Amino acid sequence: MEIVEASLDPAKELREIAFQPFESARAMPKSVYTSQDFLDREISNIFAKEWFCAGRADGLPNVGDFFTLELAGQPITVIRDQDGKLRAMANVCRHRMSKLLEGSGNTKRIVCPYHGWTYNLDGTLRGAPAMTRNKVFDRKKMGLSQIRCEEWLGWVLISLNPDIESVAQKLGKIESMVGDFDMGNYEQAFFETFEWNTNWKVLAENFMESYHLPVCHAATIGGVSKVDEVECPEGFEAFNYHTLQKEEDFTLSVAHPDNTALQGERRYMTYLLAIYPSWLITLTPGYFWYLSLYPLAPGRVKIYFGGGMAKEFASSVESQKHFEELRVLLDEVNDEDKGCTERVYAGMLSNFPNPGPLSHLERPNYEFAQYISNKVPA
Ligand code: FES
Ligand SMILES: [Fe+2]
CATH class of the missing domain: 2.102.10.10 (Rieske [2Fe-2S] iron-sulphur domain)
Known part of the structure; x- marks a missing residue:
């Protein structure tokens, strides 16, 4: 069995893998998750500077x-x-x-x-x-x-x-990409905070890929997640994203009849936006939820978690009931993600070899690694 020596400079290790062609993409080395020194650099280079x-x-x-x-x-x-x-x-x-x-x-x-x-x-x-x-x-x-x-x-x-440049300037591409969703028109229904025992990037990356849905979420949404229909286009400097299509019977995920802004297949489309460094939004035509992550320690993340509905739904009592059900489901899904991401962090603390290659469904993770590497250069 190969036991890997304690790492050299995590930033250097990351640099070595982050800019390989996508077909040879690998997950980030474990030292960028477990090193206190690397986290200190993330805080000063990223969290003290970004939105x-x-x-x-x-x-x-x-x-x-x-x-x-x-x-x-x-x-x-x-x-x-x-x-x-x-x-x-x-x-x-x-x-x-x-x-x-x-x-x-x-x-x-x-x-x-x-x-x-x-x-x-x-x-x-x-x-x-x-x-x-x-x-x-x-x-x-x-x-x-x-x-x-x-x-x-x-x-x-x-x-x-x-x-820092204004948010509108920095995220103008998001505004043009999902302008027809009219995010300003959504109403928050809940907001809470909690902490998990994992690295903030493990959780961010978990959000960025839907590869884990069928297995990690087998007991909840896994069965209805059509991974073969996931699209992972190339992202941008400030964010990456992927999209899913939802079924008609998934009430709140499909545009309300009064919503005339969303056309054609966009009425069924869910965007998963991962805005660097740690702002993650699930945006569906009827509801949204989001995470904003802040690292407390290499293995501890603070999570700001909120969500709500588009205005057309928010005013209906029936939709409120659906949303309550959805909220219960989201909590169960979150519990599954907690288990998966805390297990990943526990594995990263081992001496066994570094993480392996990425699936084509993990393109966002590949791009996130490049973002991190650029911000914390070797
Ligand atoms: S009044 Fe604030 S520290 Fe004294
Ligand atoms: Fe998940």
Whole structure:
């Protein structure tokens, strides 16, 4: 039995396989998943620089609605301010740097839990007790740091990179490709977070290929998944995708009769969009669900999971019932994916040889490996 030596530089190992012709494609070496050093480089080169999906705008519908997250080690709050605008800001007090908000909820103002400095919803400092005798204290200069935040087709994107191009520019190709789905027209019905014991890329890659559907999901959707009808076209610099056709009787997956924008076979078509680095959307004519992934450790991923229906369906009681059933199914499918992706990570911790060749159904994984290699060069 061949036992492989602990790797050299993971970025170098990846470089060696990532740019082979597609016919010779291989999965990424295990070191790019298990190495803390490689993850540190992903965080500084990727997560600190790219757009990160922070959910749907209608998940924070009211003034004062907020949620908190960490991106590249930075505590951030996304909040709807008093003018109704969504903002992302440092979730850190300008006094002695306490974290401010926890979890999610609604608040009239942001009050520091340490000494009570109080900020407006736009981050300006409203008041600070017992600061009148300090000569260098200037309330106007003590606002919370603002972070890039954009709304695009109903999504909320944040970035720590002040110079990043706009989401609309970066993802213009998606807009032209699935413009007839009108993503802005979907309503979020659920949003939750959880953590799994796997590498973030294992989960992203699991989403990118439907090769695993018949086996990993044999107990749920495996039987109705027609892998031979999966199309994996070449992707783009910012994302890859593949498509599936759904059956007429899969109610919410097929366009509503009132939907006249989707024509012909597009009324049955599901897009699986994998937007780099870690934003994954299943978009069907009637419903959508998505994952946004953030690495907590090489073997631990935080998952933001949400979904909902297209407006034409969202208003019908019957569709709501279907969606509830679908939600139960999605949870079961997720459990299966959890098992599959955690088993993959457990296998990657072994000393046995590196992962093997990829199927033609894993073209997105091949392209993702190139994206990672370009961002974390040897
Ligand atoms: S650290 Fe926030 S008020 Fe002191
Ligand atoms: Fe799956």
